[in-house]
Amino acid sequence: MNISMDTYLVTQSTLSEARSTVDVVSAALEGGVDVVQLREKNVPACERYHLARELRAMTADAGVPLVVNDRVDIAVAVDADGVHLGDDDVPVDVARAQLGPDAIIGRSVSTVAGAKAAEDAEADYLGVGAVFVTSSKQTTVEQTEIGLETVEAVANAVSIPLVGIGGISAENAADVVAAGADGVAVISEITAANDPAAATRRLAAAVESGRTQR
Numbered sequence: 090m091n092i093s094m095d096t097y098l099v100t101q102s103t104l105s106e107a108r109s110t111v112d113v114v115s116a117a118l119e120g121g122v123d124v125v126q127l128r129e130k131n132v133p134a135c136e137r138y139h140l141a142r143e144l145r146a147m148t149a150d151a152g153v154p155l156v157v158n159d160r161v162d163i164a165v166a167v168d169a170d171g172v173h174l175g176d177d178d179v180p181v182d183v184a185r186a187q188l189g190p191d192a193i194i195g196r197s198v199s200t201v202a203g204a205k206a207a208e209d210a211e212a213d214y215l216g217v218g219a220v221f222v223t224s225s226k227q228t229t230v231e232q233t234e235i236g237l238e239t240v241e242a243v244a245n246a247v248s249i250p251l252v253g254i255g256g257i258s259a260e261n262a263a264d265v266v267a268a269g270a271d272g273v274a275v276i277s278e279i280t281a282a283n284d285p286a287a288a289t290r291r292l293a294a295a296v297e298s299g300r301t302q303r
């Protein structure tokens with residue numbers, strides 16, 4: 090897979106008081122974001138589909154990949170570039186059969202064993218986290234912080250690209266990349282920022298700086 094993943098925005102409208110998801114994505118695209126993932130866990134499928142269509146048009150204009158969280162059907166319906174899957178979703182090979190060989194299929198992992206399994210299943214990239222404590226992902230299970238050590242261990246164990254996710258900001262993004270991540274995925278750092286375009290640029294600069302620290 091040959092796409093840049095330096096800065097990766099995961100949408101979650103519940104974390105933006107000031108703006109709609111469309112406005113956040115528009116600003117992030119203006120700031121040069123590399124990948125957009127439609128997440129929106131709390132939005133009904135019909136709304137998620139309409140939002141996906143809108144984001145598809147915007148990201149296509151900007152030449153930026155759009156990935157849909159969880160829902161292979163919505164990804165197919167809006168001609169998204171791919172999907173992002175986790176433990177609760179369909180397996181990577183099932184999504185691949187639906188989406189075809191060129192689709193970008195990402196997999197959330199939090200351990201080295203999970204990362205190797207995802208690579209074996211031919212995922213295209215990994216979302217590794219939660220790197221730091223975050224309140225953005227509400228689960229029934231206590232969210233555990235895997236830390237930079239696990240990012241480094243995963244980076245050493247697989248050869249597919251990986252983005253760190255969870256509690257990442259412009260202040261710690263360089264450390265995540267220095268530990269071996271190819272980029273950083275964020276919700277709140279961009280979504281809850283006063284200026285999402287500027288926040289995106291700051292993150293990109295931090296990623297660049299992390300790369301020089303390897």
Ligand code: TZP
Binds near residue numbers: 222254274277
């Ligand atoms: N997966 C692991 S942590 C997380 C997800 C979706 C939430 C990331 O949100 P934030 O606000 O960037 O910490």
Ligand code: MG
Binds near residue numbers: 159
């Ligand atoms: Mg999922």
